[in-house]
Every structure is written in structure tokens, then in C-alpha cells.
Amino acid sequence: MNRKTLVLPAVVGLLAPVLAACGGADSGSGGGDAIVVGTTDRFTATKDAPAPLDPAYAYDVGTWNILRQTVQTLMIQPKGEGEPVPEAAESCGFTDSGSERYACKLRSDLKFSNGDAITAEDVKFSIDRARAIKADSGVFALLSTVDTVETKGDNEVIFHLKTADATFPFKLSTPVAGIVNPDDYEKGKLREGFSVDGSGPYTLKAETDGDEMTKAVFTKNPHYKGTLTVNNDKVDMVSYEDADDMGTALDKGDIDLMTRSMSPEQIQKLSESAADSDIDLVEIGGLEIRYLAFNTDAPEVKTKAVRQAMAQVVDRDHLVSEVYGSQAESLYSLVPASITGHSNSFFNKYGEPSVTKAKDLLAKANISTPVKLTLNYTTDHYGPATKQEFELLKEQLNDSGLFDVTVKGAAWDTFVPAERKGEYEVWGMGWFPDFPDADNYVAPFLDKDNFLKSPYTNSDIINDLIPQSRREADRLSAGKSLTEIQDIVAEDVPLLPLWQGKQYVAANTDITGTAYVLNSSATLQLWELGRGVSN
Structure with missing residues (x-):
């Protein structure tokens, strides 16, 4: 059976993405051997x-992929x-x-x-x-x-x-x-x-x-x-060292399905081999975002002008095209373009990348250049392309002549405690929504007890704008408050959004239910999987 790429777009508008009912969504039979799912x-x-x-x-x-099932x-x-x-x-x-x-x-x-x-x-x-x-x-x-x-x-x-x-x-x-x-x-x-x-x-x-x-x-x-x-009796989820090992396991039949995180090269290869493969590739519209976070108390980035200059220099389009291609798109707000309440606040403020404008920002704030920074990233949580992404960010910033950037990677179990303890001045993170609403792209980062332990606070956001937006049962009516929040973030730059990306699942063609195996928060719904014949 020839492989098909199933595209399940996120809807622009209300609360949740729409997952189209297409091939791979048929119910499969329960029983039989365990369905084996690979992950990195x-x-x-x-x-x-x-x-x-x-x-x-x-x-x-x-x-959460474990807890959703149990x-x-x-x-x-x-x-x-x-x-x-x-x-x-x-x-x-x-x-x-x-x-x-x-x-x-x-x-x-x-x-x-x-x-x-x-x-x-x-x-x-x-x-x-x-x-x-x-x-x-x-x-x-x-x-x-x-x-x-x-x-x-x-x-x-x-x-x-x-x-x-x-x-x-x-x-x-x-x-x-x-x-x-x-x-x-x-x-x-x-x-x-x-x-x-x-x-x-x-x-x-x-x-x-x-x-x-x-x-x-x-x-x-x-x-x-x-x-x-529940369409199956048993599912085994196996952790692999990297995407290549996971892909090899799928090719050999050791696993039936692989999910996060595949490499851009694997996804591209699967999408190009439609006529020759017995693997279904499912593409789901992107609600994942990637961003840089700042410890606004750290001397290197405490001055707002430094963070603004970085926002002015970073070329998202070049970053996305070089590393992720069509699998991602540039993001100019914490709120993705497919979620109600999105505003292109960073583009509205900074426009196209400009070294001249960034230089003026630093000069007006009396900041000596080049500004020395370390960009920290995790080596084993967001996929194998993360290192390439940070090397390219380093190149963009250093080529401006305004920054002297080094990059440093760490495993997730080391990276997370370090960022929570405030050991990094700038670090890269991803965000998969807890639920598909704009509130979940602003409150976790900007409200009291934010999960990043960021020292940045804005009383207007915390005391007025977030509560105002939550009072609106019609989420379209929350747009004014949400836009104000996004504009403040673009001005103060406690975080710098980079891109939003799609999600992918690759599975053998006898595995059914793949169209619904990821929910709108990109977490697994293993009960949807069965064995049978997908369309």
C-alpha cells in the first residue's frame, strides 16, 4: 500500500484545531500484539x-504523554x-x-x-x-x-x-x-x-x-x-537515544509508529517518498512554539535595549527556511497565528531585521558593544535540529557586530534545573499548549508563579489584562486585552518568539487511528490506535 501524507490543519479562529477525518482515522481491532510507539x-x-x-x-x-493515558x-x-x-x-x-x-x-x-x-x-x-x-x-x-x-x-x-x-x-x-x-x-x-x-x-x-x-x-x-x-489492549512506548535510531526501528519493524521528535530530514524524506513507502506520514497544524527566554535580572540582558536589539537583529524567516523549511513558520508573538487573539506585535514594532536600528537602540542606552552572551539550549528534548538552530542564531547575532555570542547545550535533566535556578541569562525553550487558547500562551509566562521562574513582572498584565481576558466567555471578545499583553511583551522583550511548528506522526500502514493520535495540545491519545487497514 502506498503511503499518503495526511494533512490535518489547525483552524484559525475559535478554541481548538480541527483534525480532519481522513486516512488513518478508521477504527482498528483491539487485541493482538502490543502496538509499539517510538519516542525520543x-x-x-x-x-x-x-x-x-x-x-x-x-x-x-x-x-503528559504518560499521564494522559493513565x-x-x-x-x-x-x-x-x-x-x-x-x-x-x-x-x-x-x-x-x-x-x-x-x-x-x-x-x-x-x-x-x-x-x-x-x-x-x-x-x-x-x-x-x-x-x-x-x-x-x-x-x-x-x-x-x-x-x-x-x-x-x-x-x-x-x-x-x-x-x-x-x-x-x-x-x-x-x-x-x-x-x-x-x-x-x-x-x-x-x-x-x-x-x-x-x-x-x-x-x-x-x-x-x-x-x-x-x-x-x-x-x-x-x-x-x-x-x-479504547481500540487496543496494549501499547508499548519505547524511548530512543535519537531520531535516527527511532527511524531505523520503524524501518526494521521494531516499532509501529514514531512521534516526537523526528528530524526535519526524516520528515522531508517521508513526504517525498509517497509512491514507494509503506509508512503513513500524518501532519498536524502547528501549535508548538519556540522562543528565547531571558533572565531579566542577569547583568548581560538586564537592560531592555539589549533584548530589543536582539529582537531587531534576529531573522526568523532565514532561521526557519535554513533549519525547518516548510515544517515551521516565523512567529511574531507568543500566541500562534492559528489561535484567536494572535497579534503580530513583534513585527509591528521591529519590522524587518535591521542591524542599523539595533545599533541605535544600544547606543541610546549607552551599551558597549559587542555584548557578550551565552545562548543555552537543550540537546535532547526538542529534536536534533535544535543545535543547528542555535548555531544559526549565534551567526546572525555575531555577524551584526553588536554581539559576541557563544552557544552551549545540555541534556534536559541538567538543563531544566539550571534554568529554574537562574543560572542562564538566555535560553531556548519550546511550548506545547496545555489547552488551545491564547490565555495558555501568555499566563504561564507572565502571570504570578510563572513556570519559567522569570523575575520579569508587569502589574498591568498580572492585575488587569489577564483577568480581563478570562472574564470573556466569548474568546473573540478577549482580543483587546490579549493584544495589549502581546504589545507589552514586544516592548519589554522578556521573551523572544521565534517560530511555530507542525507536528508529525509516522506509522506503518496497518496502524489505524493515526489522525487522532495527537490532540490539539500535541499530546498522545494512544487509545485511538488499532490494527487494520488505513485508507
Whole structure:
């Protein structure tokens, strides 16, 4: 069977991308051998991060790929487009006109994977636990608008919010709001290691090598009750050292599907070999963004003019075309172009790259040149092209004559603790949305308790603009506040957006459900996969 490239574009407009129902979306049969999925994500328990899979700690796409399969949430992002729908809940909704009281009724006979009954008290315990632990990953900030959690009987949970928050249903669909068993998770302490116990569609068995999980074995949970149809009995997720090893495993038949992160060269090769390959390539519209973050207290970049000059010099179009080609596009805001509320604030302020304008900015601020900087990046989390991207950024900045830049790479388990401790002045990060709304591209970076631990604060954004945008149930009406936020970011440059990219999955043609294996937040939905014949 010839391979087809299936393109699933992100919609410009409302809340979520539309995943078109096309080849690879057919239901497959359950049973049979495990479906084997390859990834380059690494899962390591370290002294700095001993509890990588605790829902109260985990806050990256790799660990959420584990939790989405195993920990159930009250709400869930739908298979296609639109707002979240009930999952562990039978129904949920705001019960007041001000969007400050949100009530959920649980499904009957909900059980954890060990057979223990789930009650409203377990939901309250789980939410309160994540809020109280306040892990340094910053994931607890997704629940920052919660004031108190109330229960009524065994099956009703009521969330009293501090302020109106129209995005709250989305937040209840994220793993930090996952329901955990108080028998397995201590109230005030993270659960170390790789054990996960929940009520999701799968149970997890982790295979480890020292402090690293090398394989995640997902087995269909017989006690699961929810909205999902599980099309397989077992999925193995295998971690590979790099994209080349993962691609070789797919070619040899050792795995059935590979996902993040493929190299640009692999994607290009697959897209060009339509007539000769038995592999389906699925392309999903890009909600991933990449950006530079600044420690605005660091002497090298404390002066705003330095950050503005970098924004004036960086040539996004050249960066994208040289490294990623058609797999990405230039980004001039933290909010991607396909999300309601996007504004090209950086282009509006800086226009085309200009060394002359950057030189004037530095001169007016009495900054001596060249400005010495180190750009830090992670070597093993965002794909093999990251090193090339940072070498090109270095070249652009140094060729201006205004900067003296070096680049330095580090493994993810070293990189994350270092940036959280403020050891870097400039570093590169990626962002996959927790949910597809503009709020999730501004609040995690700019609100109180931002996950980057950035010293940058803006009282107008925190006290006025973010709360204003959250009061708007019609997200189109939030545009004015969101545009103001993006304009402030372009002026102050606490972060420098670079590009937004597409997501890809490559699978053998007998694997079905690939069109829906990634949700609108680019996290895996392994229950969609089956074996059969894709179109």
C-alpha cells in the first residue's frame, strides 16, 4: 500500500484545531500484539526532579504523554474541535453568571485501576494536593484561580474561583487536575519514581535502566469508565537515544509508529517518498512554539535595549527556511497565528531585521558593544535540529557586530534545573499548549508563579489584562486585552518568539487511528490506535 501524507490543519479562529477525518482515522481491532510507539523523549528521575510522573509535578509534553493515558480528568479535550467535554464527570458547568462557580457531577461507579471506588473527596484531594505542593515545575499555576473546592455527597464537586475564568474547563482537562488515589499519593509530598496509578484508559508498568525509564507498557484498564473508546489492549512506548535510531526501528519493524521528535530530514524524506513507502506520514497544524527566554535580572540582558536589539537583529524567516523549511513558520508573538487573539506585535514594532536600528537602540542606552552572551539550549528534548538552530542564531547575532555570542547545550535533566535556578541569562525553550487558547500562551509566562521562574513582572498584565481576558466567555471578545499583553511583551522583550511548528506522526500502514493520535495540545491519545487497514 502506498503511503499518503495526511494533512490535518489547525483552524484559525475559535478554541481548538480541527483534525480532519481522513486516512488513518478508521477504527482498528483491539487485541493482538502490543502496538509499539517510538519516542525520543527521555524520562529520568534525578535528585533535582525525583518525581517526573507525579501529576502535581509533571509539566512537559513527554511526561503528559504518560499521564494522559493513565490519569483521568473531569473534563477532556474533544476528539475533533471545540470546548472540553465531560470525562470522569457526567456533567460540568458554570452555575453562576460571573463564571466563578463551577460544578461537576461524577459518573456513577467510577473506580481507580485497583478497583477502589472514586468519590468527590478523591477529586478534592487531588486538586488541593497539587495546589498545596506548589512544585517548582510551576504546573500548579494552572489551578491558580481556584479558591476552594467543595464536595456535596459522594458525586458532586464544586469549584469556587477567586476570579472569573472562562478557561477553567480547559484547565480541568489537564493532567495536573488528574484524579489520584489518596492511598498511593501523599497529601504534602511528591511521589518519586515512575509509578502512576489512576483511573484512565490504561495502567502503566515502567521498565527502567537505573534512574531512566526505557519503556512504558500501557495495558487496557478493565475498570475504566469514561467517554473514550479504547481500540487496543496494549501499547508499548519505547524511548530512543535519537531520531535516527527511532527511524531505523520503524524501518526494521521494531516499532509501529514514531512521534516526537523526528528530524526535519526524516520528515522531508517521508513526504517525498509517497509512491514507494509503506509508512503513513500524518501532519498536524502547528501549535508548538519556540522562543528565547531571558533572565531579566542577569547583568548581560538586564537592560531592555539589549533584548530589543536582539529582537531587531534576529531573522526568523532565514532561521526557519535554513533549519525547518516548510515544517515551521516565523512567529511574531507568543500566541500562534492559528489561535484567536494572535497579534503580530513583534513585527509591528521591529519590522524587518535591521542591524542599523539595533545599533541605535544600544547606543541610546549607552551599551558597549559587542555584548557578550551565552545562548543555552537543550540537546535532547526538542529534536536534533535544535543545535543547528542555535548555531544559526549565534551567526546572525555575531555577524551584526553588536554581539559576541557563544552557544552551549545540555541534556534536559541538567538543563531544566539550571534554568529554574537562574543560572542562564538566555535560553531556548519550546511550548506545547496545555489547552488551545491564547490565555495558555501568555499566563504561564507572565502571570504570578510563572513556570519559567522569570523575575520579569508587569502589574498591568498580572492585575488587569489577564483577568480581563478570562472574564470573556466569548474568546473573540478577549482580543483587546490579549493584544495589549502581546504589545507589552514586544516592548519589554522578556521573551523572544521565534517560530511555530507542525507536528508529525509516522506509522506503518496497518496502524489505524493515526489522525487522532495527537490532540490539539500535541499530546498522545494512544487509545485511538488499532490494527487494520488505513485508507
